[in-house]
Amino acid sequence: MTPLRFSPMLATPSERREFGPGWLLERKLDGIRALAYRDGPTVRLESRTGKQLAPGFPELAEALAAQPVRRFVLDGEIVALDEHGATSFERLQRRMQLHDPRRALATGVAVTYFLFDLLRLEEYDTTRLPLAERKRVLARALRYGGPLRYTEHREADGPAPLAEACARGWEGLIVKRADGAYQQRRSSDWLKLKCTAAQELVVGGFTDPAGSRAGFGALLLGTHLADGRLRYAGKVGTGFSTAVLHALRARLDALARPGSPFDGPVPERAPHWVEPVLVAQCAFTGWTEEGRLRHPRFLGLREDKEAREVFRESFREDQGT
Incomplete structure (x- = not known):
């Protein structure tokens, strides 16, 4: 049964x-x-x-x-x-x-x-x-x-x-x-x-680490439009422990793809693209006029949500005051 x-x-x-x-x-x-x-x-x-x-x-x-x-x-x-x-x-x-x-x-x-x-x-x-x-x-x-x-x-x-x-x-x-x-x-x-600006975002790529940083530099993030296209929403490079950087890099490498999953250009130098299946939870202070995250911070991966369900949520920056 x-x-x-x-x-x-x-x-x-x-x-x-x-x-x-x-x-x-x-x-x-x-x-x-x-x-x-x-x-x-x-x-x-x-x-x-x-x-x-x-x-x-x-x-x-x-x-x-x-x-x-x-x-x-x-x-x-x-x-x-x-x-x-x-x-x-x-x-x-x-x-x-x-x-x-x-x-x-x-x-x-x-x-x-x-x-x-x-x-x-x-x-x-x-x-x-x-x-x-x-x-x-x-x-x-x-x-x-x-x-x-x-x-x-x-x-x-x-x-x-x-x-x-x-x-x-x-x-x-x-x-x-x-x-x-x-x-x-x-x-x-x-x-x-x-109360605060926080939502799920789809991971579509990453940048190389700089200096002594391990794993990767930043995750490239996006949200879906109503027609299913993935729109670039910015990058997040803070909120990662060293252990998370190493573990997440291994998952990203396993999802490598040759082309960008985003609809439109992504202003990053030599990015690495991945299949857009991972969902990251991020806190941030708001959205820019260009539709990019302002001061994002990585909180963790959401294993309980499908990437196709991720859309931009509305947020009033004065709502908690």
């Missing part, structure tokens, strides 16, 4: 700031989106792309297997929290590349699985229920503690408290229609309001 599988509902980037009754506000988390499946003794933890995550996060699989509910499908985000309670994608990177349970636990990086939606409970499909009802059932159905947390929410009533969220070190807010069903696609029923 083919295992049950859902596609996650995705939020739409938005600059809207006023929300009346009928909308719920949740904390935006910066980690790995994960769907959890349990069918009796069997527990699966899958990324957005269907990658199996349980071997790299054995404490989460164990906590899910210990639940009193024997059958469920849950939606949530796996994160690593820093000492201030803020999500750290850079810290999470130390766990994302590991698939051996013992090595994953030996890193000492604690992870938390924030659960925010319920897609199935026992034999019942809950996706057609209103979100507010799904969250009420989710809050009661599971035992929380250890690495499992319920994602709290508040009802919207006027301006979204984005500045307050940013001051607390959050990534932003997710605003959801309280009466909305769960849609297995990107939807405007879920909106994401971000």
Whole structure:
């Protein structure tokens, strides 16, 4: 029998700031989106792309297997929290590349699985229920503690408290229609309001290292246009440890191609081109008028997102102030 599988509902980037009754506000988390499946003794933890995550996060699989509910499908985000309670994608990177349970636990990086939606409970499909009802059932159905947390929410009533969220070190807010069903696609029923400029970008090439630097100089990045063409968005040369420079260079060399994957010229001397399949998460201060990243910094590779899904997200540079 083919295992049950859902596609996650995705939020739409938005600059809207006023929300009346009928909308719920949740904390935006910066980690790995994960769907959890349990069918009796069997527990699966899958990324957005269907990658199996349980071997790299054995404490989460164990906590899910210990639940009193024997059958469920849950939606949530796996994160690593820093000492201030803020999500750290850079810290999470130390766990994302590991698939051996013992090595994953030996890193000492604690992870938390924030659960925010319920897609199935026992034999019942809950996706057609209103979100507010799904969250009420989710809050009661599971035992929380250890690495499992319920994602709290508040009802919207006027301006979204984005500045307050940013001051607390959050990534932003997710605003959801309280009466909305769960849609297995990107939807405007879920909106994401971000505190800082950060998004995924496609790696299309790299430059040679200079001086004593190892691996490579900078990654050449792009985003897709609506018609599928890859537009150059600039380069990132900071945020890499020496170990990451060496490991990433090996992956880049294996993806070498003779010609540029970008649509249009790339103003770099003697670049090396690669198949545009790797997705990098970068923080930056905004976009230039030419559509290039301003002061980007590499945070890590996203193994849970397909390159074809990467488009430029909107960002208001004054939104967190």
